[in-house]
Amino acid sequence: MFVWSKLSGAQWMDAWEERFSGNPNLVIELIKGGKSIRLRVFCESQAAAEAIVERFGGTIRKLANAEWNQAVAPPRPVKVRAALLLTPEVRPAELALIQHAHPQRQIISIPPEMAFGTGDHATTSTCLRLLVDVAKARRGTPWTMADLGTGTGVLAIAARKLGSGPAYACDFDPFAVEVVKRNIERNGTGEIDVHEQDVLLWKPRKAGYDVVMANLFSTVLIEAWPVIAKAVAAGGDLIVSGILATQAWDVFTAAASHGLGFTQVIRKGKWVTARGGHLTDLIAAEAAAHG
Ligand SMILES: C[S@@+](CC[C@H](N)C(=O)[O-])C[C@H]1O[C@@H](n2cnc3c(N)ncnc32)[C@H](O)[C@@H]1O
CATH class of the missing domain: 3.30.70 (Alpha-Beta Plaits)
Structure with missing residues (x-):
């Protein structure tokens, strides 16, 4: 190194x-x-x-x-709402102690390795926060998820811990794929289908995924919107991040031209994270909410 x-x-x-x-x-x-x-x-x-x-x-x-x-190494564990705690700790006995001290939280063990996503970056932690909200809204119904640009696998692992069914995760970095496999194993979150895959060349399955997450950079998101639009199932939730505030307008305008829109936008420092879905679904939900 x-x-x-x-x-x-x-x-x-x-x-x-x-x-x-x-x-x-x-x-x-x-x-x-x-x-x-x-x-x-x-x-x-x-x-x-x-x-x-x-x-x-x-x-x-x-x-x-x-x-x-x-x-x-992140200086301390990362807590997300009352639901998750991310720690670099990997020793089973220490993890059991952490779980004991935080009985209400799902514990996720992600040691620092050469892949992005220990939870302490603003984009990851905001994605996790929105994921907790989405999982809460979907509690009691089966849902699938896709994590595009998975890094350490943190978002897919969190989704599985929060009740998702089988998940799909991909990254074009072969090293990240190896890291994800190790993290899935250590967190006991099977049923995550991990692939070395460039998002821009990905062909999502026809049924799509109920929750799609993509913490990618603005330029990649803009190019990936057509693929992401296909990946989000009807009525699905989309969470995206990695967007610099100065580039958010361009990113969201490009998304709209592929039928995607956002109803919640969070800025943390210079990073923007957003939650949305298909514009048709968002408009229908808005109409239903206002009679
Ligand atoms: C900002 S990190 C996000 C990691 C993790 N999902 C998180 O939220 O912390 C972006 C990841 O996307 C991957 N990536 C970037 N462009 C990609 C592409 N075109 N196809 C697949 N993966 C890509 C990078 O290798 C990196 O692991």
Whole structure:
């Protein structure tokens, strides 16, 4: 494992995030009282780290695995409403203690690995919050879900813990797919069908899925709307994130042209997460609610 690092002014944070958009291994830390940032990108090969130096300068250092785990470990468990608790803890005895201390919550164990989605990023935690709401509304009826750009598998695993039936999860990163399989095993959430698959080339099954989640970047979402529109079953819920606030208008306008709309939009920092579905369903629900 190699780490590329560079210091920069905090005012350039957005620009750096955009430069590395889609790279789950970027870590940005505020330093010097918030005036500067330390950028780090964790790379599996020296060549990958050198390619970044060639473009952006900075330095490279070889990293021990233990150091990597420490570098990205979330500082505390992530709680989502009263329903979920995400922890990097993997030891069964410790997990049992956490469950004992939080009997009402579903515990999800996601150790920091080279895939996005430990729960502490604003996009993941907001997706989880909306998923808890959707699961509550669907309680007592069977529902299926699809997690597009699954990373660690966190959203699909949470859905299974919250009562979904069989789930589909995909990521185009083969390493993420391996991580998801390990996380499914350690969380005892079978019936998640994981695939190495580019969302843009995916052909969803005809029946679609009752809940579709896609925490992808704006540019990917815009291209993926036709596929996502097919994936959402009639009457289905759609939860999307990974949208920079500055790009939300373009993302939602493009969604509307594929018959998708949003009734709940949450901004956390510079990230936007939204819940919606097929415009026809949303309009029918609105009409029914207002007689
Ligand atoms: C922002 S992370 C979200 C991870 C996780 N679902 C979460 O909510 O924390 C986006 C993930 O989507 C994957 N991804 C990006 N573009 C994709 C595409 N075109 N097809 C499939 N996966 C993609 C990335 O590899 C990454 O794992």
